[in-house]
Amino acid sequence: MANFIERLSQKVETKKSDLVHTLQFDASVNELALAQLVNRHWHQLPLAAAAARRPAFAVDGSRAVRHLANGAYLFVAQALIVGERAGERIEASDVDVSILPGATDAALIERSAGFLMHQLEVGLARQAIAQMPPRTTLFLDGALYGQLTSLYAWGDDAQTQLPPDIFDLPAAILDHYLQLFAACAQRDLIVISIAKTSHEKAHANVWWQAEHGGDLPKEKEISDSEAIYRWTERRAGFSTPILFGQSSVFRGARRSLLDSMQAAPAIVSFFVRLADFDDALRIDVPAACLGLGETIGAVEQERLLAPALVAPILGLLAADYGGLEVYNALLYSVDREVRLRQEMMDQVYLNLIQDALGGQVEIRLDRSERRFHAR
Numbered sequence: 001m002a003n004f005i006e007r008l009s010q011k012v013e014t015k016k017s018d019l020v021h022t023l024q025f026d027a028s029v030n031e032l033a034l035a036q037l038v039n040r041h042w043h044q045l046p047l048a049a050a051a052a053r054r055p056a057f058a059v060d061g062s063r064a065v066r067h068l069a070n071g072a073y074l075f076v077a078q079a080l081i082v083g084e085r086a087g088e089r090i091e092a093s094d095v096d097v098s099i100l101p102g103a104t105d106a107a108l109i110e111r112s113a114g115f116l117m118h119q120l121e122v123g124l125a126r127q128a129i130a131q132m133p134p135r136t137t138l139f140l141d142g143a144l145y146g147q148l149t150s151l152y153a154w155g156d157d158a159q160t161q162l163p164p165d166i167f168d169l170p171a172a173i174l175d176h177y178l179q180l181f182a183a184c185a186q187r188d189l190i191v192i193s194i195a196k197t198s199h200e201k202a203h204a205n206v207w208w209q210a211e212h213g214g215d216l217p218k219e220k221e222i223s224d225s226e227a228i229y230r231w232t233e234r235r236a237g238f239s240t241p242i243l244f245g246q247s248s249v250f251r252g253a254r255r256s257l258l259d260s261m262q263a264a265p266a267i268v269s270f271f272v273r274l275a276d277f278d279d280a281l282r283i284d285v286p287a288a289c290l291g292l293g294e295t296i297g298a299v300e301q302e303r304l305l306a307p308a309l310v311a312p313i314l315g316l317l318a319a320d321y322g323g324l325e326v327y328n329a330l331l332y333s334v335d336r337e338v339r340l341r342q343e344m345m346d347q348v349y350l351n352l353i354q355d356a357l358g359g360q361v362e363i364r365l366d367r368s369e370r371r372f373h374a375r
Contacts, residue, residue, distance in 0.1 A: 025230045034204065034222065035231040041207045041240040042232045043307045045274070046314060053319060054190075057083030057090070057132060058139040058330040059125045061117040062340040065109065066350070069364040071102025075113040076349055079120035080338040081128050082330065083136070090131055093338075094120045097353060104161050108154075112162065115169035118147065122176040129183040137190045137316055139331050144193035144284035145244050145267040146200065148177065148296075174260060181264050181286055190289045192313060194328055195282040198225045203271065206242050206302045228271050228280045236278070241270040241310050243287060245299020262297030265289075270310055274321045281327055285313055 012019065027035035061079035068074055078095040096116050100109060125138060132138070151170045159167055184191055201216065203224040208216050216222075228239065245266045265286040273280045287294050290309055322329045340349075346365075354363040 027231065030217070031222070034208070034216070034227065037207055037211065038204065038227045038231040040211075042228070042235075042237045043240070045236050045238060045272075045318070046308075046311050054135055054137050054316065055084055055133050056137040056139065056320065056330055057081060057125075057128060058141075058328070058334045059121050059128075060141040060331060060334045060338050061121040062338050063113050063117040064340045064342075064345040064349075065113050066345070067366045067369050068099075068102075069362075069366045071366075072099050073102070073104065073109050074099045074350075074353070074363070075109075075116065076340065076345065077113065077117035077120055078338060078340055079117065079124050080334055081124040082334050082337075083128065083132065085131055085133060090128070092124055092128060094124055096120060098163070098166060100162070100166070105157070108158055108161055112166050112169070114150075115166070115173065119169050119173050119176070122173055122180065126176045126180045126183070129180065129187065129189070132187065132189060134188050135190075136187075137192060138184070139320075139328060140191060140193040141195075141331060141335070142193055143195035143198060143200075143269075143282050144191070144286075145269055146195070146198075146284075147193075148261065148264075148267070151261075178261075178264060181288070184286065185265075185288050190313075190316065191286050192289075192316065193284040194317075194331060195284070196279070196327065198271075198282040199223050201227075202244075202302075203239060203242060203269070206304065207240065209302075210304050224271065224282070225280065228273075232273070232280075234273075234277045236273050236276050238272040238307070238310065238314060239270045240307055241268050241305040243268055243292070243294060243299055243303050243305055245294065245296045245302065262295060264296050266292070266294040266296050266299045268292070268305065268310065272314065272317060274318060274327070275324065278324050278327075281317075283310075283313065283317070285310070289313075 059079060059081040061077060063075060063077040065073060065075040074097070076095065076097045078093065080093045081091070083090045098112065098116060100112065121140070125140065151174050153170070154162070154167060180191070183189070201221065201223050204222070204227050205216050243266050246262070265288040267284050268287050268290055269282065269284045271280045271282050290313070317328070320329050321327065322332065326332045350363055357363065
């Protein structure tokens with residue numbers, strides 16, 4: 001019988017120095033300047049002031065992709081919004097499905113599945129605005145500015161590979177966002193998006209530019225999340241907020257936002273650790289929710305903001321914080337309910353889709369999917 005545990009133990013011991021290097025807290029010689037920079041831009045949380053609790057809604061989504069025996073891709077996405085009005089629980093949900101041919105480019109498949117879920121989330125949020133009392137807080141899952149930058153046009157060959165409803169998703173999502181932003185301004189709502197993780201290096205790059213000019217040293221590529229994790233001593237706090245506008249570094253490349261997005265509010269972004277030793281969250285908030293009038297089109301270059309500006313947002317986050325496992329009580333609750341689990345996808349949804357399509361076609365997972373998902 002194969003002894004993988006013993007072999008893994010030997011391999012870890014052999015590669016120990018390399019593995020530890022990737023996870024170490026201490027800054028190497030070429031990281032010292034960046035570590036000091038991160039510490040200068042990490043601030044103590046303000047004392048929480050007693051305030052009337054605002055009504056709140058939260059929206060989140062989930063998706064699953066399955067490979068079929070004929071080579072096609074089937075994916076299902078679902079979204080849920082939950083809130084409260086006058087003591088009554090308000091809830092709405094939506095779900096969608098698509099099947100794309102096996103010849104579809106793999107990058108288009110992943111992006112299509114993400115857009116399908118994203119459209120459901122933002123669509124539910126926009127529709128629920130009418131049910132939200134004034135001064136409601138709307139929590140979104142994910143990094144808002146990062147999601148806006150993802151709405152760039154498909155490649156030239158996408159229209160021939162994708163059905164119209166999938167090809168039109170970026171435009172539909174953008175329309176939802178623009179209507180959502182306009183409604184929030186009219187009803188005095190606060191939109192707070194919370195990303196549990198971030199692989200970008202945009203924040204550290206802006207801090208570096210403000211102090212040193214130019215981009216981060218190329219010899220050391222490091223994400224914002226890693227820098228904050230390693231060099232803030234795991235203490236509670238928040239980072240210097242940044243106003244993002246026309247363009248930003250996104251996964252290593254500078255990407256400009258669409259012309260049709262220029263009138264939307266610019267985005268204020270920062271990281272926060274709400275308790276010692278917790279993981280830092282990335283927070284994005286439309287500038288209008290903080291009393292700033294700048295639009296995306298008006299902000300040609302990212303710039304630093306006064307830390308005190310985000311104190312009201314920190315208060316709202318602290319009020320809904322449930323400890324190390326519950327980063328946001330309402331979003332955590334929605335996430336647990338909306339998450340599309342393997343059993344639901346494979347034992348319920350696939351059978352439902354098969355029954356609806358009839359016996360002329362077969363929804364059959366390919367061999368690798370049957371091997372790993374039929375357990």
